[in-house]
Amino acid sequence: MIANVWRWLADPANWSGATGIAARLVEHVRYSAIVLLIAALIAIPLGLWAGHTGRGRWLIATANAARAIPTIGLLFAISLWLGPHLRGDLAFSLPSIIVLVLLAVPPILAGTYAGVEAVDPAVRDAAKGVGLTSSEVLRQVEGPIALPLILSGLRSAVLQVVATATIAAYVGLGGLGRYLIDGLASGLYAVMAGGALLVAGLALLADLAMAAIQRLVVSPGLRRPPTSPRSTFRRAARSARGGGKQTGPDVVDPSGRHPTTSATPADR
Amino acid sequence: MTWALDHAGQIADLAWRHVLLAGIPLLLGLVLAIPLGWLAHRVPVLAPVMVVGTGLLYTIPSLALFILMPLMLGTRILDPVNVVVAMTIYTVALLVRTVVDGLRSVPGDVDAAATAMGLGALRRLWQVQLPLAVPVIAAGMRVAAVSNVSIVSIASLIGVAQLGDLLTDGYNRNIPAELITGILATLLLALVFDRAVVGVERLLTPWRAS
Numbered sequence: 001m002i003a004n005v006w007r008w009l010a011d012p013a014n015w016s017g018a019t020g021i022a023a024r025l026v027e028h029v030r031y032s033a034i035v036l037l038i039a040a041l042i043a044i045p046l047g048l049w050a051g052h053t054g055r056g057r058w059l060i061a062t063a064n065a066a067r068a069i070p071t072i073g074l075l076f077a078i079s080l081w082l083g084p085h086l087r088g089d090l091a092f093s094l095p096s097i098i099v100l101v102l103l104a105v106p107p108i109l110a111g112t113y114a115g116v117e118a119v120d121p122a123v124r125d126a127a128k129g130v131g132l133t134s135s136e137v138l139r140q141v142e143g144p145i146a147l148p149l150i151l152s153g154l155r156s157a158v159l160q161v162v163a164t165a166t167i168a169a170y171v172g173l174g175g176l177g178r179y180l181i182d183g184l185a186s187g188l189y190a191v192m193a194g195g196a197l198l199v200a201g202l203a204l205l206a207d208l209a210m211a212a213i214q215r216l217v218v219s220p221g222l223r224r225p226p227t228s229p230r231s232t233f234r235r236a237a238r239s240a241r242g243g244g245k246q247t248g249p250d251v252v253d254p255s256g257r258h259p260t261t262s263a264t265p266a267d268r
Numbered sequence: 269m270t271w272a273l274d275h276a277g278q279i280a281d282l283a284w285r286h287v288l289l290a291g292i293p294l295l296l297g298l299v300l301a302i303p304l305g306w307l308a309h310r311v312p313v314l315a316p317v318m319v320v321g322t323g324l325l326y327t328i329p330s331l332a333l334f335i336l337m338p339l340m341l342g343t344r345i346l347d348p349v350n351v352v353v354a355m356t357i358y359t360v361a362l363l364v365r366t367v368v369d370g371l372r373s374v375p376g377d378v379d380a381a382a383t384a385m386g387l388g389a390l391r392r393l394w395q396v397q398l399p400l401a402v403p404v405i406a407a408g409m410r411v412a413a414v415s416n417v418s419i420v421s422i423a424s425l426i427g428v429a430q431l432g433d434l435l436t437d438g439y440n441r442n443i444p445a446e447l448i449t450g451i452l453a454t455l456l457l458a459l460v461f462d463r464a465v466v467g468v469e470r471l472l473t474p475w476r477a478s
Contacts, residue, residue, distance in 0.1 A: 193338075200333070
């Protein structure tokens, strides 16, 4: 069985052409990138606004609760409802893209909101005290401090989108999911297992890329080695103030996720 | 509504399968995550390795993992065991981290007092650390429970029967009532799982009742 899968993956003929692995891979990455861009453009400003003003908390709560809806239910419902009103390729891709955006927004929104909300009030006061306006506080202080959590929200969204784009092949979206769904429909185990390996590899690479970006982009001032005495002291000071270790930027950890902020749960 | 009433028997059967496919991995995952988390807690060098390792497992998309299971287990693609093992992997991935966090939440002086009273490592774990870690572990279990119920529905794409069948069938045969029933039933089941975990947590931590 493993040999068959390997043979399928290693055959150059399977890699070229409009429905070849290379083309499907590009398609998958393109859909995911478009979706994440749209979702980030919606969720980051909204999360910054909610965190900065303290308003719109219901929005975050609603988005979080909506995550419990099974993804394939959402996918099928929107395809069934929207599909007949669309023509051509759009009938297949647009419903999927809408669902993927809907799934990517909550983790980014939650991460951004949590990031801004967790900013130490003393830091905020100090920024106001030196004369920054409200929007400067947001852009120059709260934004950069919230960045680690915004990125970890984005990282969860990336995984969610790459995974769900695979499932969306069932309602006609292109990408690597085609191999899983078509292989399943025609009973070709080598094709679906080969596709599954490619999808798993893509998800892993995307996650590693996000981890690298997290490392590169986050301000060095927010990063501290967990073993230095100074950080231990600061952490102790923080917990003495009543903030658990879940607040603050030290949530950035090797896996980049934390139960309270991670998007993972809902489903993939 | 009439659709749901007409098919009550079928829905109940699928719901029970769903309970098993989501619930068994939840319990198995917890049983596996406790020793792993304890080990990571006792041997700090292992902690990052385990957290990163389990984190990587969690990145594998569910449909891909379901399909890859026969390759590793030698099962057939329609075998529900694939789904149980895959869901157990996800649960362990989620809970190892939670168990470590939970054990870390136990105050050091409590642990020291238990040691001073002559409790060995295992009895300390069982009688002191785990009971005190229940609230943190329960929080992780709630996340895992809701996420399991949701992910299991995807297994209908590979032909393993549970509530997700209502979703695929409703879509394929264009029966919106069936699709909506499937979504609501899955949500309801997630809620039941969540409440069940909270109920067990209350039973295990009577001192926190207020």
